[in-house]
Amino acid sequence: MRRHRCVIDSETSESGSDADSDTAMRCISCREEYLPRDAGTCKECYVEAGETEEELKREIDDLKAKVTFLRLSSSLDHGNSSRSFTDVVLIASEDAAGSPPIPAHKAVLVSRSPVFRAMLENEMEESRSGTIKITDISYDTLRTFIYYLYTAEACLDEQMACDLLVMAEKYQVKHLKSFCEKFLVTKLNLDNSLMTYAFAHQHNAKHVLDAALSQITENMEKVTKREEYMELVEKDPRLIVEIYEAYLSKQVNTAIGGTSTSKTG
Amino acid sequence: MRRHRCVIDSETSESGSDADSDTAMRCISCREEYLPRDAGTCKECYVEAGETEEELKREIDDLKAKVTFLRLSSSLDHGNSSRSFTDVVLIASEDAAGSPPIPAHKAVLVSRSPVFRAMLENEMEESRSGTIKITDISYDTLRTFIYYLYTAEACLDEQMACDLLVMAEKYQVKHLKSFCEKFLVTKLNLDNSLMTYAFAHQHNAKHVLDAALSQITENMEKVTKREEYMELVEKDPRLIVEIYEAYLSKQVNTAIGGTSTSKTG
Numbered sequence: 001m002r003r004h005r006c007v008i009d010s011e012t013s014e015s016g017s018d019a020d021s022d023t024a025m026r027c028i029s030c031r032e033e034y035l036p037r038d039a040g041t042c043k044e045c046y047v048e049a050g051e052t053e054e055e056l057k058r059e060i061d062d063l064k065a066k067v068t069f070l071r072l073s074s075s076l077d078h079g080n081s082s083r084s085f086t087d088v089v090l091i092a093s094e095d096a097a098g099s100p101p102i103p104a105h106k107a108v109l110v111s112r113s114p115v116f117r118a119m120l121e122n123e124m125e126e127s128r129s130g131t132i133k134i135t136d137i138s139y140d141t142l143r144t145f146i147y148y149l150y151t152a153e154a155c156l157d158e159q160m161a162c163d164l165l166v167m168a169e170k171y172q173v174k175h176l177k178s179f180c181e182k183f184l185v186t187k188l189n190l191d192n193s194l195m196t197y198a199f200a201h202q203h204n205a206k207h208v209l210d211a212a213l214s215q216i217t218e219n220m221e222k223v224t225k226r227e228e229y230m231e232l233v234e235k236d237p238r239l240i241v242e243i244y245e246a247y248l249s250k251q252v253n254t255a256i257g258g259t260s261t262s263k264t265g
Numbered sequence: 266m267r268r269h270r271c272v273i274d275s276e277t278s279e280s281g282s283d284a285d286s287d288t289a290m291r292c293i294s295c296r297e298e299y300l301p302r303d304a305g306t307c308k309e310c311y312v313e314a315g316e317t318e319e320e321l322k323r324e325i326d327d328l329k330a331k332v333t334f335l336r337l338s339s340s341l342d343h344g345n346s347s348r349s350f351t352d353v354v355l356i357a358s359e360d361a362a363g364s365p366p367i368p369a370h371k372a373v374l375v376s377r378s379p380v381f382r383a384m385l386e387n388e389m390e391e392s393r394s395g396t397i398k399i400t401d402i403s404y405d406t407l408r409t410f411i412y413y414l415y416t417a418e419a420c421l422d423e424q425m426a427c428d429l430l431v432m433a434e435k436y437q438v439k440h441l442k443s444f445c446e447k448f449l450v451t452k453l454n455l456d457n458s459l460m461t462y463a464f465a466h467q468h469n470a471k472h473v474l475d476a477a478l479s480q481i482t483e484n485m486e487k488v489t490k491r492e493e494y495m496e497l498v499e500k501d502p503r504l505i506v507e508i509y510e511a512y513l514s515k516q517v518n519t520a521i522g523g524t525s526t527s528k529t530g
Contacts, residue, residue: 025301025304027305027306027307027310028304028305028306029305029306029307029310029314030306030307030309030310032307034307034308036290036301038307038308038309039290039293039304039307039308040292040293040294040305040306040307040308040309040310040311040312041292041293041294041295041305041306041311042292042294042295042297042299042303042304042305043299043303043304043305044295044303044305045292045294045295045305046305046306047305049294049314049318052318053314053317053318053321056318056321056322056325057321059325060321060324060325060328063325063328063329063331063332064328065440065443066328066332066417066440067328067331067332067335068440069377069417069440070332070335070336070337070416070417071335072335072337072372072373072376073376084372084375085352085370085371085372085375085385086372087350087352105350105370105372106350107337107349107350107351107370107372107373108337108372110349110350111337111338112334120350151335152331152334152335175330175331175333175334178330
């Protein structure tokens with residue numbers, strides 16, 4: 001995003017010769033000369049657009065302050081040595097032997113996840129014992145998951161984004177799922193597109209699925225020569241069928257688009 | 266804020282006669298004709314500014330979703346019949362006879378207010394009993410105050426904004442204080458400027474104080490004839506002195522500004 005400095009240099013443009021000022025003008029945003037055919041807006045609209053931008057930035061500042069106010073300090077916050085009135089602990093059962101339980105608040109868990117709500121409000125074992133065991137998850141992932149529930153923040157790499165997306169799916173934390181999906185889309189490339197596609201399929205991550213499918217169908221020749229492709233044909237051929245269906249549909253659309261263009265052209 | 270529809274009508278402007286297109290152009294934002302002297306930006310900068318605006322709006326949407334995720338459901342939410350695992354109640358002692366106690370979470374109170382933190386973490390009476398009595402406050406104000414701690418939202422009128430500002434000051438909830446100040450500034454007028462000024466003075470509401478002082482010094486003749494002025498002279502003459510000092514300072518600055526303009530002009 002290039003930033004514009006808003007220098008209104010009407011003096012400069014008016015000090016030029018009259019002959020010149022008819023044919024070339026100076027843009028008051030980028031300050032370069034342009035011809036009438038490249039003209040954008042009048043000065044009034046330029047000023048107004050600048051005001052709109054300022055208003056939007058103020059709104060962003062207000063919302064950021066609101067987020068800071070609303071995020072809760074969790075027992076996981078660095079340097080949080082104060083009492084935090086927790087009433088439940090979570091344990092990552094994968095490495096239950098070594099890793100410590102993570103204290104949390106029932107009120108926060110039920111507020112963020114309908115699954116925790118059902119679990120804790122219905123006097124199930126977890127509610128009575130005050131202990132929630134979570135299977136098939138590492139301590140680090142659980143820690144990051146809980147931290148997100150308090151702060152709406154997480155430090156991600158691709159593995160963590162996948163692990164958290166699975167947790168978000170399981171506990172129906174939509175905001176976190178969308179957060180992970182956005183991250184995974186930015187990390188898509190030719191090398192990981194097939195595995196990401198299969199992963200997205202398995203966990204109903206539509207946003208990632210569409211992006212991966214688009215990446216794959218744009219590089220069909222290369223993708224179909226990869227080892228993961230052969231593996232997926234063996235393991236889950238229906239996924240490969242869907243890829244070919246998307247590829248075919250894209251080709252048909254391109255052909256129709258091409259035809260209609262050549263007709264109207 | 267006027268909204269622009271972004272219609273790029275290069276065909277329209279190029280279909281005009283060549284003679285015309287040199288002298289008048291059509292703004293691609295408001296679509297009105299303008300002369301070179303009223304030119305704003307080139308087309309490229311116009312497109313780029315539009316992209317920036319879209320980016321800012323996406324950021325606003327993301328932040329709004331984050332706020333929705335982070336706001337906690339409180340026992341005061343309409344239709345909240347679910348268990349909410351509260352561990353403390355607050356009572357508005359002004360009308361203790363009739364009004365019900367308001368259940369809340371210690372974790373939320375300590376997270377939002379350093380005063381509640383000190384009260385609840387240090388095993389004071391309130392922490393042991395699980396009851397916080399708040400003096401000199403109505404049930405409605407307490408309810409609105411607690412609701413704000415959970416949601417960062419409040420429905421204000423001028424009286425409620427003043428009452429909440431006092432609570433925000435007492436419990437050091439900066440975000441709420443700033444929220445009330447912004448509201449009170451929008452409600453400033455000649456009729457309430459003196460009372461608002463005195464109120465802002467009493468509660469260290471600098472933002473409101475400055476706005477009220479500016480309103481007053483711009484209308485000194487009218488203000489000094491008002492009944493509240495006479496009352497304030499009797500009750501707290503130092504406040505009136507500060508008003509005159511601000512008025513004098515403004516007059517001196519205007520005089521200097523006028524002198525320097527006439528020198529350089």
